[in-house]
Amino acid sequence: MRHAMLALPLLLLACNTSNTVVPASVGGGPGQPGFQQVITNGWLNSKANVTDVREDTVSGDLKRVQVAVYSDQLNSQNFSYRFEWFDGNGMAVQGVAQAWQSRQIKPKETILLTAVAPSPKATQWQLKLLDTNHPLDQ
Amino acid sequence: MRTIVTLSLVSLSALAACSTPATYKDSQGNDLVVSLDQPNIQDFNQAADKLVQGMMTSGVLERAPRKPALMGISRIVNDTSSAFDTDQLTKKVRVALLNTGKIEVTNTIGLDGKVEDPMAKGVQDMKDFESGRSNQTPDLPDYTLTAKILENRAAAGGTRQVSYIFQMSLTDTRSGRGVWEGEETITKQGTKNAIGF
Numbered sequence: 001m002r003h004a005m006l007a008l009p010l011l012l013l014a015c016n017t018s019n020t021v022v023p024a025s026v027g028g029g030p031g032q033p034g035f036q037q038v039i040t041n042g043w044l045n046s047k048a049n050v051t052d053v054r055e056d057t058v059s060g061d062l063k064r065v066q067v068a069v070y071s072d073q074l075n076s077q078n079f080s081y082r083f084e085w086f087d088g089n090g091m092a093v094q095g096v097a098q099a100w101q102s103r104q105i106k107p108k109e110t111i112l113l114t115a116v117a118p119s120p121k122a123t124q125w126q127l128k129l130l131d132t133n134h135p136l137d138q
Numbered sequence: 139m140r141t142i143v144t145l146s147l148v149s150l151s152a153l154a155a156c157s158t159p160a161t162y163k164d165s166q167g168n169d170l171v172v173s174l175d176q177p178n179i180q181d182f183n184q185a186a187d188k189l190v191q192g193m194m195t196s197g198v199l200e201r202a203p204r205k206p207a208l209m210g211i212s213r214i215v216n217d218t219s220s221a222f223d224t225d226q227l228t229k230k231v232r233v234a235l236l237n238t239g240k241i242e243v244t245n246t247i248g249l250d251g252k253v254e255d256p257m258a259k260g261v262q263d264m265k266d267f268e269s270g271r272s273n274q275t276p277d278l279p280d281y282t283l284t285a286k287i288l289e290n291r292a293a294a295g296g297t298r299q300v301s302y303i304f305q306m307s308l309t310d311t312r313s314g315r316g317v318w319e320g321e322e323t324i325t326k327q328g329t330k331n332a333i334g335f
Contacts, residue, residue, distance in 0.1 A: 059238065060240075078335075080335065095234060101184050101187075115191070116190075116191040118238070119239065130168060132334070
C-alpha cells in the first residue's frame with residue numbers, strides 16, 4: 001500500500017501533461033471573471049500557477065486577457081503556453097496567436113501573460129500551459 | 139568470424155539508435171527546432187502575434203478615417219545574415235490584421251509600382267476604363283506598413299546568443315506621420331541548435 005502511495009506522485013510527475021485555465025462561468029467581478037484550473041501536472045503548477053485573470057476590450061470589440069502566473073520554485077524555470085480562442089458556439093477561431101510560446105519565470109516571481117482575441121467573433125478563451133524542462137526529460 | 143558478425147550487428151544497432159526518421163510536426167507546437175543561426179518558424183509566429191496585439195491594444199485603428207481602413211504594404215527589409223523571404227513575417231501580420239476586421243490590404247497598389255496581384259490590377263484598370271473612372275483617383279491606402287528585421291549576436295565562452303529584432307511602423311498617409319510603432323525582440327542562447335522550447 002505504502003509503495004503504491006509513493007508510486008502515484010512519481011507517475012504523475014513522469015507525465016509531461018498540460019494544465020488548462022478557463023474563465024469561470026459564474027462569479028468574479030467586472031473585468032475579473034474568475035477562473036478554473038484543470039491541473040494534470042503538479043510540477044508544472046508549482047512553477048506556473050495562475051493566480052489572477054483579467055479581461056477587457058481593445059480596439060472596440062476585441063477581447064483582451066491578462067493572466068498572472070506565479071512560480072513557487074527556488075530556481076528560474078521555463079514553461080510554454082498558448083491561448084486558444086472560441087466563438088459563441090464553442091467553435092475554434094484560428095489565429096497566429098495560437099502558437100506555443102516560451103517564457104522564463106524567476107523564483108517566487110509573478111509574470112503576466114496577455115493575449116488579444118484574433119477576431120471579434122472570438123469571445124471565449126482557454127490557456128494551456130506546458131512544461132519546457134521537465135525534470136525527468138533531462 | 140562470430141566476433142566480426144557480432145560487432146557488425148552492434149554497430150548497426152548503434153547507428154539505428156542514432157538516426158531519427160522524419161515525422162510531421164505541428165507548426166505551432168513547442169517541439170520544433172530552435173536554431174542559433176537563423177530565425178525559426180516559431181520566431182515569426184511570436185513576432186507577428188506580439189506586433190499585431192500591440193497594434194490592436196494601441197487602438198490606433200479606432201481613429202481610422204473609415205472602417206475597415208485600407209493599408210498598403212511598403213518597404214520590408216531583412217537586415218539579418220539569413221536569407222529568408224520577409225513574407226514569413228508580413229503574411230502572418232496581414233492574415234492576423236484581416237481577421238480582426240479592422241483593416242484590409244490593397245493588392246493593386248504596391249511599392250515602386252510592384253503590385254501584389256497584377257491580374258487584379260489589370261481587371262481593376264479595365265473596369266475603371268469601361269465605367270469612365272480612369273481619370274479618377276484610385277482607392278488609396280489610409281495607412282502604409284513598413285518593417286525591418288535586425289540581428290544582434292553575442293558570445294561568451296562557448297555560449298552563443300542571437301537576437302532577432304522585428305520592427306514595424308504604421309504611417310497615416312493623410313499626414314505622413316507614424317501613428318503606431320512596434321518592436322519585438324526574440325533572443326536565443328545556447329551552444330548548439332536544439333529541438334523543443
